[in-house]
Amino acid sequence: MGQEQTFLHVDDDPAILRIVAHKLGQYGYDAVSVEDPRQALKRLLESGARIVILDIDMPHIDGLSLLRQLKEHDGGIQVIMLTGMVSMGTVMQAMRWGAEGCVFKPIDDFDPLLNMMDAAYQKIDRWWDALYERSQRKQVDEPAMTAAVKG
Numbered sequence: 001m002g003q004e005q006t007f008l009h010v011d012d013d014p015a016i017l018r019i020v021a022h023k024l025g026q027y028g029y030d031a032v033s034v035e036d037p038r039q040a041l042k043r044l045l046e047s048g049a050r051i052v053i054l055d056i057d058m059p060h061i062d063g064l065s066l067l068r069q070l071k072e073h074d075g076g077i078q079v080i081m082l083t084g085m086v087s088m089g090t091v092m093q094a095m096r097w098g099a100e101g102c103v104f105k106p107i108d109d110f111d112p113l114l115n116m117m118d119a120a121y122q123k124i125d126r127w128w129d130a131l132y133e134r135s136q137r138k139q140v141d142e143p144a145m146t147a148a149v150k151g
Contacts, residue, residue: 005121006030006047010040010066011055011082016105020053020082023110029117037061041073050076051120053113054099056083056090064093071098076127078120082113 007024009031011017021031032047034040037058044052052070056063063081070077081094084105091102100123101116 005051006032006049007051007053007117008032008034008040008044008047008049009053009082010034010037010058010063011053012037012058013055016055016082019107020113024114024117027114027117037063037066040066041069044070044073044077050124051078051080051117053080053082056081056085056094064090064097067094067097067099076124078123080113080116080120082107 005028007029009017009020011020011033012035014035017031017033017035021033024031032043032049034043038060040052040054040061054063054067054070058066061069063083067079067081070079075098079099081091081099081102082105083090083102086104094102100120101112103113103116107113
């Protein structure tokens with residue numbers, strides 16, 4: 001990956017925020033770290049991030065509720081859960097509500113998280129490519145349709 005790509009990381013543990021920002025920073029990712037989940041949507045809008053790494057067990061707003069809020073705001077936001085809560089029910093709920101994947105704390109191996117980040121950015125790129133192709137096709141089709149209607 002050549003350029004820095006910004007992601008939002010929401011976790012109430014400042015040590016986890018620092019570790020993840022440092023480790024992913026080594027691979028060209030730029031973290032916007034948020035300890036208070038109530039600030040997540042505001043920071044997401046300010047940063048323009050398209051990927052969110054999200055803890056589940058947090059004060060004020062739990063990660064599953066925040067996941068739903070983020071997806072309601074923009075269904076294209078890619079969310080990766082990073083949590084110490086190892087419950088199959090919680091993981092399944094996160095996936096039903098649109099999470100791309102789940103990585104469990106403590107993180108001994110960053111490869112699964114890096115792979116999920118790469119896959120999420122590839123998915124975003126495919127969406128942008130499809131939208132661009134659609135806009136180009138629409139520009140070509142509109143004059144022909146207008147001429148056919150007038151003709």
